[in-house]
Amino acid sequence: MTTMLEFLSSDPRFIELEQKIVSTITNAVTTAKAVEVYREMQSLISDWTFIFASSSGVTPGLAVNKMFSCGTAVVSPFSSDKVWILDSKTLYEMDYNGQAKLKIDYSIALDTQAMSYLVPFLGAGSDKLPKDMGEVFAFLAQDNVFVDPMPYVIENLEKINSDEGRQKIINNIAAYEKFRNMDTGHFNLHGVVQARLTDLELQQSAETFVNGIYKTPDFADHVGTVEHRQKIMFVILLKTVAIQLIHPSWPHYKKVSSLLDFMNDRLNCIFQREVITASKYFLYGQKFRFFSRIQRNKPLLEILSELSTMSWDYWHIRHIEESMSLRPDISGGYFFTALLTFDKRYIELLTSCPLQAYATKPGKGFPHPVYTDLMFGEGTTSFEAELHARYFNESALKNRMANIGNTWLKKELPGLETELIKVLTTICKS
Numbered sequence: 001m002t003t004m005l006e007f008l009s010s011d012p013r014f015i016e017l018e019q020k021i022v023s024t025i026t027n028a029v030t031t032a033k034a035v036e037v038y039r040e041m042q043s044l045i046s047d048w049t050f051i052f053a054s055s056s057g058v059t060p061g062l063a064v065n066k067m068f069s070c071g072t073a074v075v076s077p078f079s080s081d082k083v084w085i086l087d088s089k090t091l092y093e094m095d096y097n098g099q100a101k102l103k104i105d106y107s108i109a110l111d112t113q114a115m116s117y118l119v120p121f122l123g124a125g126s127d128k129l130p131k132d133m134g135e136v137f138a139f140l141a142q143d144n145v146f147v148d149p150m151p152y153v154i155e156n157l158e159k160i161n162s163d164e165g166r167q168k169i170i171n172n173i174a175a176y177e178k179f180r181n182m183d184t185g186h187f188n189l190h191g192v193v194q195a196r197l198t199d200l201e202l203q204q205s206a207e208t209f210v211n212g213i214y215k216t217p218d219f220a221d222h223v224g225t226v227e228h229r230q231k232i233m234f235v236i237l238l239k240t241v242a243i244q245l246i247h248p249s250w251p252h253y254k255k256v257s258s259l260l261d262f263m264n265d266r267l268n269c270i271f272q273r274e275v276i277t278a279s280k281y282f283l284y285g286q287k288f289r290f291f292s293r294i295q296r297n298k299p300l301l302e303i304l305s306e307l308s309t310m311s312w313d314y315w316h317i318r319h320i321e322e323s324m325s326l327r328p329d330i331s332g333g334y335f336f337t338a339l340l341t342f343d344k345r346y347i348e349l350l351t352s353c354p355l356q357a358y359a360t361k362p363g364k365g366f367p368h369p370v371y372t373d374l375m376f377g378e379g380t381t382s383f384e385a386e387l388h389a390r391y392f393n394e395s396a397l398k399n400r401m402a403n404i405g406n407t408w409l410k411k412e413l414p415g416l417e418t419e420l421i422k423v424l425t426t427i428c429k430s
Helices: 004-008 012-026 031-044 088-097 112-121 131-140 150-155 157-161 163-180 184-190 199-214 219-246 252-267 272-287 300-325 344-352 382-391 394-408 413-425
Strands: 049-054 073-075 082-086 104-110 334-341 355-360 368-371
Touching (some): 012 031, 012 355, 012 368, 031 049, 031 082, 031 088, 073 344, 082 088, 104 112, 112 163, 131 184, 150 157, 150 163, 157 163, 157 199, 163 199, 219 272, 219 300, 219 413, 272 300, 272 344, 300 355, 334 344
Parallel strands (some): 104 334
Antiparallel strands (some): 049 082, 073 334, 355 368
């Protein structure tokens, strides 16, 4: 039997009300205020989970910010090492037991670059690690560190279609399996990475893992979805760079407004994190090191190649955030992921826009993130207030909601991509 809440949830008016309530809670000044609003509206949002960066609360395992002496970092999506979780389950337990027992699952994700740094030290015949890498491996060798290769796998999904590409991925995953089965005692004693399994067993495990992905019935659809979402990030970067390179003398507010107009009118979706990142680029130019390789005097193909790599960086951040919508098992635990990277430019990007709050309704729609940079809040400056009034008024929100499906139509993006590349050809070397 359909409940009243399930019946209402299909009504656009209810969806609009639901989003307003979620926004009010995630933008609450204090967790106490968030709880107050949640209690008042709990019957309408009982299936939502809210997570806040906090100086008190629970530590999400080892998926927290950590900087190594060699410059490598584990970067959490949040601005703090602790998080405060609010949902119907935790509130009930706090009310009746004085505290909530939380089951936390977590992982440390590796992107393609991290794999490329680590794999040479995991191959057959590898000797003792360089001193600056020993600290990283000592961290990863801990029994309670769970290394996740999925960002690397996702970025290379298309290559699985060819025998050569699939074998290369299998070889790298075999190295990852060496992490999962590392003889930590041997490593701590000798500083040498050695697995508890034979090379053949590691290879077989990797083959099972990769072939299991490749042979799933919906593999082709999954590859298409990943490529499409990465392409959206690429188009956003194309527009961002086109604004900066073609109109370097424009005032900051005009550059940000131009990007927002593009998202609002052409993509029917405001990508907040990407706008906040672009805003910093518009302010600091190449001093914002994530964009330091994007220069007018470079050949167009070189710039496009760099932007493609950067779009995957954007995508991985999105993936890390959205992974918190997962539930590790039916017992209702909470899942957190942090990203391990060796790229100092990427570390700057990751740490420049951390989450202050995050709301998710598992299995339904996209999560609701709120970042420490409150560009899209009510704002204290006239510029922020103008942005909020123009792009987040009731009419603008309804219009985007009505047309957002167009953003995900695959036939729309190639035209936008071609259009923006043509714009860049006017200022870049051929």
